[in-house]
Amino acid sequence: MSKQRKWNPLEPFARTSLALALLLWLASTASALALSADEIVDRANQASYYAGKDGRADVTMTIQDASGVERVREFTLLRLNEDQVKQKFYAYFKAPADVYKMAYLVWKNGTSDDDRWLWLPALNLKKRIAPGDKRTSFVGSDFLYEDVSGRSPQDDEHVLVEESATQYVLENRPKDPSSVEFSRYLVTIDAQTFLPIKAEYYDHSGQLYRRVEALQVETIQGIPTVVLSQASDLIRGSITRNAFSNVRYDIGLDERIFTERFLRRPPREVL
Secondary structure, eight states, rough: OOOOOOOTTHHHHHHHHHHHHHHHHHHHHHHOOOOOOOOHHHHHHHHHHOOSSSEEEEEEEEOOOOOOOEEEEEEEEEEEEESSSSSEEEEEEEGGGGTTOEEEEEEOOSOOOOOOEEEEEGGGGEEEOGGTTTTTTTTSSSHHHHHHHHOOGGGGEEEEEEESSSSSEEEEEESSSSGGGEEEEEEEEEEETTOOOEEEETTTTTTTEEEEEEEEEEEEETTEEEEEEEEEEEETTTEEEEEEEEEOOOOOGGGGGTTTTHHOOOOOGGO
């Protein structure tokens, strides 16, 4: 005959205390694993601009004005990472005729004062893009020069305003408001890939005037990659779409490509 278990009047309280302790431990662990706003921004920056050691893509840019008239531009974009901060970009334009052989070079130093040059073959002119011009139109599109190589995370203060299992929403305010045309911008970031999927910019009067979106993402060589993006000027009513094709990573690009000499003479990698 089995021995009857003696009832302990304190057992329910012990179980409750154990369950409470377990919940508190799980809560503290989740809190410890939670990412700060700056950490989220850093991961998003790495996912957007630093995938692989280097990369290339063919880009078809379609610019549509408010009346629906379209202009199409084609260029090849090369990128080389020097480390997790410094990197270089080279864009070579192939069509149409008015931008043929135009080239754009960026040396990203991890500061607000990145080096940028534009080669204008029709004028036989190499133009240095001043730091104050980086937020102007990139070759007449709704994208900006700064969009091509990315804005330095150190230029803004970041606050996490919303978090869910699928996305983060951050509010970003410039540390030097007088240096930019916006007062703040909200960025929605995918919680799995850390790719920014939408950025909305507000001017100094508080009006929403610009939106940049990732419309399509594909996995290429195991890397989540934006293959269709769009910038919208909400005041003028124009939009620009960039469609990326022939995307490749880790192809072993030569650092000598990213020099002023190749502004005038395109490397074979873009031909």
